[in-house]
Amino acid sequence: MATVELREATKRYRDGTVAVRRLSLEVRDGELMILVGPSGCGKTTALRMIAGLEEIDEGDLLIDGEVVTELTPKQRDIAMVFQSYALYPHMRVAENMGFALKLAGVAREEIDRRVLEAARVLDLEGLLHRKPGELSGGQRQRVAIGRAIVRDPRVFLMDEPLSNLDAKLRVQMRAEIAQLQRRLGTTTVYVTHDQTEAMTLGHRVAVMRDGVLQQLATPAELYEQHANLFVAGFLGSPGMNLLPGRVERGHLHLPIGDVPLPPGAGAAVGDGPVIAGIRPEHFEDAAVAGDRPGAVRIRTRLDLVESLGRERFAHFHAEGEGLDHDRLARLAGEAAGPRTIVARLDAASRLRGGEVAELTLSPGGIRLFDPETGERLAGGGGSGAGAAHAPDAGGGPMRLTA
Amino acid sequence: MTSVATRPDAPGGDVAAAPRRRRMTRARREERRTALAMLSPAVAVIVAVAFLPVLYTIYLSFHDATVTRTGGWVGFDNYSGALRDEVFRTALANTVIFTVVSVALELALGLAIAVGINRAFRGRGLVRTAVLVPWAFPVVVSALMWRLMLQDQVGIITYVVQELGITDSPILGDRWPLMIAAILVDVWKTTPFMALLLLAGLQTIPRDVLEAAEMDGATAWQRFRDVTLPLLRPAILVAVLFRTLEAWSVYDLFWVMTDRRLDSLSTYVYEGVRVSQLQFATGTAAAVLVFISSIVIALVFIKGFGAKTLQEDER
Amino acid sequence: MRARLATWGPALVIVLVAVLPVVWVLKMSLIPRRELFRSPPTVLPDDITLQHYRTVFDDPAFRQGLVNSLIIAGATTLLALVFGALAAYPLARLRFGGRTFIMTGILALAFFPSVAIIAPLFVEFRNLQLLNSYAAVIIVDTVFALPLAVWILTAFFRQLPRDLEDAARMDGATTLQTFRRVIVPIAAPGVFTAGILTFIFAWNEFLFANTFLFDESRWPVTVVIPNFATQYSIDYGGQAAAAIVVTVPLVLLVLVFQRRIVSGLTAGAVKG
Ligand SMILES: Nc1ncnc2c1ncn2[C@@H]1O[C@H](COP(=O)(O)OP(=O)(O)OP(=O)(O)O)[C@@H](O)[C@H]1O
Ligand SMILES: [Mg+2]
Numbered sequence: 002m003a004t005v006e007l008r009e010a011t012k013r014y015r016d017g018t019v020a021v022r023r024l025s026l027e028v029r030d031g032e033l034m035i036l037v038g039p040s041g042c043g044k045t046t047a048l049r050m051i052a053g054l055e056e057i058d059e060g061d062l063l064i065d066g067e068v069v070t071e072l073t074p075k076q077r078d079i080a081m082v083f084q085s086y087a088l089y090p091h092m093r094v095a096e097n098m099g100f101a102l103k104l105a106g107v108a109r110e111e112i113d114r115r116v117l118e119a120a121r122v123l124d125l126e127g128l129l130h131r132k133p134g135e136l137s138g139g140q141r142q143r144v145a146i147g148r149a150i151v152r153d154p155r156v157f158l159m160d161e162p163l164s165n166l167d168a169k170l171r172v173q174m175r176a177e178i179a180q181l182q183r184r185l186g187t188t189t190v191y192v193t194h195d196q197t198e199a200m201t202l203g204h205r206v207a208v209m210r211d212g213v214l215q216q217l218a219t220p221a222e223l224y225e226q227h228a229n230l231f232v233a234g235f236l237g238s239p240g241m242n243l244l245p246g247r248v249e250r251g252h253l254h255l256p257i258g259d260v261p262l263p264p265g266a267g268a269a270v271g272d273g274p275v276i277a278g279i280r281p282e283h284f285e286d287a288a289v290a291g292d293r294p295g296a297v298r299i300r301t302r303l304d305l306v307e308s309l310g311r312e313r314f315a316h317f318h319a320e321g322e323g324l325d326h327d328r329l330a331r332l333a334g335e336a337a338g339p340r341t342i343v344a345r346l347d348a349a350s351r352l353r354g355g356e357v358a359e360l361t362l363s364p365g366g367i368r369l370f371d372p373e374t375g376e377r378l379a380g381g382g383g384s385g386a387g388a389a390h391a392p393d394a395g396g397g398p399m400r401l402t403a
Numbered sequence: 404m405t406s407v408a409t410r411p412d413a414p415g416g417d418v419a420a421a422p423r424r425r426r427m428t429r430a431r432r433e434e435r436r437t438a439l440a441m442l443s444p445a446v447a448v449i450v451a452v453a454f455l456p457v458l459y460t461i462y463l464s465f466h467d468a469t470v471t472r473t474g475g476w477v478g479f480d481n482y483s484g485a486l487r488d489e490v491f492r493t494a495l496a497n498t499v500i501f502t503v504v505s506v507a508l509e510l511a512l513g514l515a516i517a518v519g520i521n522r523a524f525r526g527r528g529l530v531r532t533a534v535l536v537p538w539a540f541p542v543v544v545s546a547l548m549w550r551l552m553l554q555d556q557v558g559i560i561t562y563v564v565q566e567l568g569i570t571d572s573p574i575l576g577d578r579w580p581l582m583i584a585a586i587l588v589d590v591w592k593t594t595p596f597m598a599l600l601l602l603a604g605l606q607t608i609p610r611d612v613l614e615a616a617e618m619d620g621a622t623a624w625q626r627f628r629d630v631t632l633p634l635l636r637p638a639i640l641v642a643v644l645f646r647t648l649e650a651w652s653v654y655d656l657f658w659v660m661t662d663r664r665l666d667s668l669s670t671y672v673y674e675g676v677r678v679s680q681l682q683f684a685t686g687t688a689a690a691v692l693v694f695i696s697s698i699v700i701a702l703v704f705i706k707g708f709g710a711k712t713l714q715e716d717e718r
Numbered sequence: 719m720r721a722r723l724a725t726w727g728p729a730l731v732i733v734l735v736a737v738l739p740v741v742w743v744l745k746m747s748l749i750p751r752r753e754l755f756r757s758p759p760t761v762l763p764d765d766i767t768l769q770h771y772r773t774v775f776d777d778p779a780f781r782q783g784l785v786n787s788l789i790i791a792g793a794t795t796l797l798a799l800v801f802g803a804l805a806a807y808p809l810a811r812l813r814f815g816g817r818t819f820i821m822t823g824i825l826a827l828a829f830f831p832s833v834a835i836i837a838p839l840f841v842e843f844r845n846l847q848l849l850n851s852y853a854a855v856i857i858v859d860t861v862f863a864l865p866l867a868v869w870i871l872t873a874f875f876r877q878l879p880r881d882l883e884d885a886a887r888m889d890g891a892t893t894l895q896t897f898r899r900v901i902v903p904i905a906a907p908g909v910f911t912a913g914i915l916t917f918i919f920a921w922n923e924f925l926f927a928n929t930f931l932f933d934e935s936r937w938p939v940t941v942v943i944p945n946f947a948t949q950y951s952i953d954y955g956g957q958a959a960a961a962i963v964v965t966v967p968l969v970l971l972v973l974v975f976q977r978r979i980v981s982g983l984t985a986g987a988v989k990g
Contacts, residue, residue, distance in 0.1 A: 049884075052884075052888060053430060053887075054884050054887060054888070056428050056430075056431065070428075071428045071429055072428075072429065072430075073428075073429055073430040073433065073887075074430070074887050074888050074890070075887070075890040075891075076429075079888065080888060081884075081885070081888045083881050083884070083885060084881075085879065085881045087879070087881035087882050087884065087885035088885075089882065089885070089886075089900055089904075090904060091903040091904060100886075100889050100891075100899075101888075101889035101890050104889060104890045104891050104895060105890055148885075148889075152889075430887075431813070433892065433893060434812050434813055434814070434893055435812070435813065435814040435815075437808070437812065437892070437893040437894055438808035438812040438813070438814040438893075439808075439814060440894075441804045441805065441807060441808045441812075441894070441897070442804070442805050442808055442809070442820060444800075444801050444804060444805070445801040445802065445804065445805035445824065445864055445868070446805070446820065446823075446824075448801065448857070448860065448861050448864075449823070449824060449827060449861055449864060452835075452839070452857060452858055452861040453827055453830060453835060453861055453862075454823075456834075456835035456838040456839050456842070457834055457835055459835075459838035459841075459842075460834055460835060460837055460838050463837060463838065470840065470841060470844070516732055519729075519732070520729070520732075527729070528976075529729060529733060530729045530732050530733060531976060531980060532972065532973060532976045533732065533733040533736040533737050534732060534736050535972045535976055535979060535980070536736055536737060536740060536969060536972055537736055537739075537740075539918055539922075539965075539968040539969065539971065539972045540922070540965050540968060541921065541922035541924065541939075541940045541943075541964065541965075541968075542922065542924060543924050543940050543943050543944055544940075544943060544961045544964050544965055547943055547944070547947055547957060547960070547961045548739055548740070548743045548958075548961050549739065550947070550957075551743060551746060551954055551957060551958055551961070552739065552742060552743070554954060556755060556954075557746070557754050557755055557759075557954045559742060559759055562757065562758065562759060566758075591735070591736075591739065595736065596983070599980060599983055599984060600983070600984060602984075603984035644829075645828070645829070648829045648831070651831070652831035652832065652833060654832070654833065654924075654925050655924040655925060655940075658924075658928075658944070659943075659944045659947075668833075669831065669832075669833040669925075672833040672834075672836070672837075673833060673836065673925075673929070676836060676837040676840065677836065677840065677929055683837065686837060687837045690831075690833055690834045690835075690836070690837060691834070693831045693833055693834055694831055694834035697829065697830070697831050697834075701829055
């Protein structure tokens, strides 16, 4: 049982790349902490810094409050599951799992006992005499986890452990890992770039970008209250639609129409330009939604409607001046994405591409961000529920652009 | 519980500019210590058996040394003795001729073979195996085999040469036929090696570069001269450097093939220090000359032509 | 037909040039003395005899030479692999100062004229009473086999996945334990390739053996052969048989391991 704390930790590679920049992170005892972010953002590097495989150039690492920055991996008592599994190809499964114990000088019988116990937990008993080459991907994955749990270390580190599995197996293993971690109660840091994994597995999630921590929060908080444009854009699939807007006297002017802001919210934000973020699910086909209280109606021509069975995605676009794309890309990263707007519609919707359609928009789902810094603005609809019950229902007919 | 990033600083911000403070962690120290420990056996024997002896040879070459004692300081006497020795001068001439001619032939043939195999990939495996056969033989055995074929009573080559009326005298008797024979054997034996190295180099040349040249209207010869050769230059330089130095210190081939009738620099040294003990000191001087000339050759290739013998990919 | 000749032609010429001399000597070793001296020579043997091989194997020096060659080449291979692997691993993977310097020093040895050091080594071995011992030749052969072994092994170690070493470190292995229990077993194919090439090198070595061994009972075949040729100077069939016998193990090695040999010879040469 242990806590892990990174304090202003920085990693600079030999070629000058700063892979992790002043990262401060505290993992609580028994917690499953997720590190998530786009490719190349420094997740693996951060994990390897905790492991002791990569030196911490500046800052410190503490385990259980004790500075271990300069200790070897062995002295840190941490186990790691590698993305490639890194099983020793010349050793049988049992030897793979018992290798650390053997190196530590644990008695033969004790090793056997613990390997067998771990094998039982992971359903590997029948495979103990095989070599890694004779296992399926999922089985290798289990062995890699088994190798970590046999040691009963203070901390588990996992680097995208599921990324080499097919989709179905991934869901199954995800559940197993969650269960296992809960049962063992071992403090765990888990790296992924899959947001579903992040949201379902993590007690808390740390979102990174370019080596910098963007936000650290529980999955629920993360989805509702994005610290900035980047986090907003990174989460959700398809991502949040980002539109240029302007707040004036309690109203938000958007290229797709005007939306009344909840009382108080407009005042909190203050008049001026903003970036508005609207999740696809906050749109709906007006014919299906009916007259939702507080919803605003917009009319637009749909470019395309995709059906995914349970839901439909309608793509449309707004005329008028767009956002400065370079700046948006800098603030929101990949989420700056294409400029069309995506709406998620109920499967019951009969709308088709090319038609002029009437959609509803729940103003409560709109998030406002500072167009200069990308930081979230306080009034941009803190909680969806509050805003949805805004009294200014119905709104007026909207000024349509499409 | 939401903590918000306080500093969305752009890449290349203050952290990158901060002064470097590399930590030498325990793991790092252990790694370095182990590295040096693992290297030490190899480094120790190499220094003891190769590098120190060279210094010792240089030391001996300035003394009136024999096998049993170092003797007094004689300055450059041994060197002038060697240089004045008719046998040494012949050996030097032989070595130069042998090196230049055999390496040139090996390069030309090796290049032709490499290009040939690279193009027509039919039978490539067979060719590869076949050319490895002469390469794998001990030099003394190749020499013996060719001696048998050049022998004046039973030698097939002698028979053919005489039937064609090229010469009547025994090939293994005179200096020039012997030299030609030695070159022949060396070419037979080491061209494969050359071809293999060049082929490895050829295979790294992307096909589309050549195709692009073809689209630009280059003829086959132009493609070879203007595209293949420049791209192959590094591989050629390394192979030629290696072969030149090997030919420069040719020993066993002359020793066995010519039955000691043809001297090279190396056989001269050997005769001096090992066979006729009287010329021990002169032999050491000649040895130093061989060593220094080898370094000069290597430097000419590396500095002059830019041969890269070592491709380090530091991490 | 024309096209087929064009693709097979060059290959065929090369194969013939490379192999024909060997085949001819093989033929010489199999025909009786009378036929050897016949003029014009026969193209295909009229008569086959093992007489010359009997001569060769009846010669005690020759038999002993084969044994000596095995001892010297075997021991050299073993030592060069151990020293070479120990040196190649840090050169390929570990971080320490002076790596390029050491690598250059080792590889420079491949370009080293052997005669430059036989005089002092002769004197030294005499003082150490190592003259005329296997040890003298094995030590020197090992040193000169090291550049090749280190070169091949370094190239090979560089290709191994780094994750395995990291995993071993996480499992608490020291660098040396990682090397011994993880790297060496996995690198076995590369070690094997280096071993074949080292063996061929040591089996073929002549200069040092000829310098440091003067007792016939210690000579490897490479030294025995020229003497055999002098001793049986007109027994051309015997000489041919001797040449064939020495090359048989090598030809077998080449045939069986040609892929590995080529990859070893060109290791690192093609990079970048
Ligand atoms: N050994 C190295 N030398 C130099 N730069 C490196 C090295 N390893 C990683 N980097 C760089 O550091 C940054 C962070 O890499 P890291 O592997 O931590 O990313 P990641 O978040 O794990 O990405 P992914 O999701 O693709 O695995 C990247 O820009 C990468 O190019
Ligand atoms: Mg990664």
